[in-house]
Amino acid sequence: MPDPSPRYEITSTPVLRDPVLVVALEGWVDAGLGAATAIAALLAAGGNEAVVTFDGDHFLDQRARRPVVHIVDGVTTELSWPRTQIRHGADQRGADMLFLVGPEPDFHWRQFVDDVVGLALGYHVRMVVGLGAFPAPAPHTRPVKLAATAPATSAELVHRIGVVQGELEVPAGVLAALELGFGAAGVDVVSLWARVPHYVAAMPFPDASAALLDGLASVAGLSLDASTLRSAADSSRRQVDELIAGNPEHLAMVRKLEESIDASEGNALGMEEVPSGDEIAAELEKFLREEG
Numbered sequence: 001m002p003d004p005s006p007r008y009e010i011t012s013t014p015v016l017r018d019p020v021l022v023v024a025l026e027g028w029v030d031a032g033l034g035a036a037t038a039i040a041a042l043l044a045a046g047g048n049e050a051v052v053t054f055d056g057d058h059f060l061d062q063r064a065r066r067p068v069v070h071i072v073d074g075v076t077t078e079l080s081w082p083r084t085q086i087r088h089g090a091d092q093r094g095a096d097m098l099f100l101v102g103p104e105p106d107f108h109w110r111q112f113v114d115d116v117v118g119l120a121l122g123y124h125v126r127m128v129v130g131l132g133a134f135p136a137p138a139p140h141t142r143p144v145k146l147a148a149t150a151p152a153t154s155a156e157l158v159h160r161i162g163v164v165q166g167e168l169e170v171p172a173g174v175l176a177a178l179e180l181g182f183g184a185a186g187v188d189v190v191s192l193w194a195r196v197p198h199y200v201a202a203m204p205f206p207d208a209s210a211a212l213l214d215g216l217a218s219v220a221g222l223s224l225d226a227s228t229l230r231s232a233a234d235s236s237r238r239q240v241d242e243l244i245a246g247n248p249e250h251l252a253m254v255r256k257l258e259e260s261i262d263a264s265e266g267n268a269l270g271m272e273e274v275p276s277g278d279e280i281a282a283e284l285e286k287f288l289r290e291e292g
Helices: 031-045 109-122 152-161 174-184 206-220 227-245 248-262 277-290
Strands: 008-010 020-026 049-054 068-072 075-080 085-090 096-103 127-136 146-149 188-197
Touching: 020 031, 020 174, 031 085, 031 096, 031 127, 031 188, 031 206, 031 227, 049 109, 109 174, 127 174, 127 206, 146 152, 146 206, 152 174, 152 188, 152 206, 174 188, 188 206, 206 227, 227 248
Parallel strands: 020 096, 020 127, 127 188
Antiparallel strands: 008 049, 049 085, 068 075, 085 096, 146 188
């Protein structure tokens, strides 16, 4: 059982058996809402009990993530504060899962990483899996492929999922700091990244969420159901088909992407010629700017 801290409150004490910790924090790269939709499906399917609530006054910028005020006939009744939490659920076989969800911290990242790693060690977490999605040169007409990142201590997990070749320097989210923190603590950790077609990155893309759930189930040995997401993905794919059908330039772009991905089989990006680190970094930065 982890020790309490003034930076977080332990709100329940479930009996856990070698849980997997899934990390999907709001506020970082999540093209097509891939991670947000995947974690929502997990929370809805496997229970949803708060275990730890982090101190928002310490970790969050309340002006950037304003609380929601509830007003009845002009009377202010309450504020709903943004909260970063660890929640407890389970997979279809009852295996314990923990979910680190809510806003990504604005402040004190080193303290946050230390707190999360300490809590995870106290709960005897056997593996940590982060979820994310980024815009990529891929067509919506082909299955979503995953890429992975991890510290050197978990490099074997990266090669099981797929690797973005070459060197990259991109702005980091707190997930990268958590990877290094868990690696230093000797806990297996890997982040799964769904490659979302860049031309649909600003709209919901359930195919990415389904791919993330399948990847999570595979890498962590969990039993998860992505059928609802796949049904939503079929509808979303038809919608994109309709949007593209009337534009010859868009159709030509999709055909070119299909040809490239069909001709390549050996890399995580699924492209015959892997984009350079600078090109991928530029695409990510463009996406972040557009997201505000």
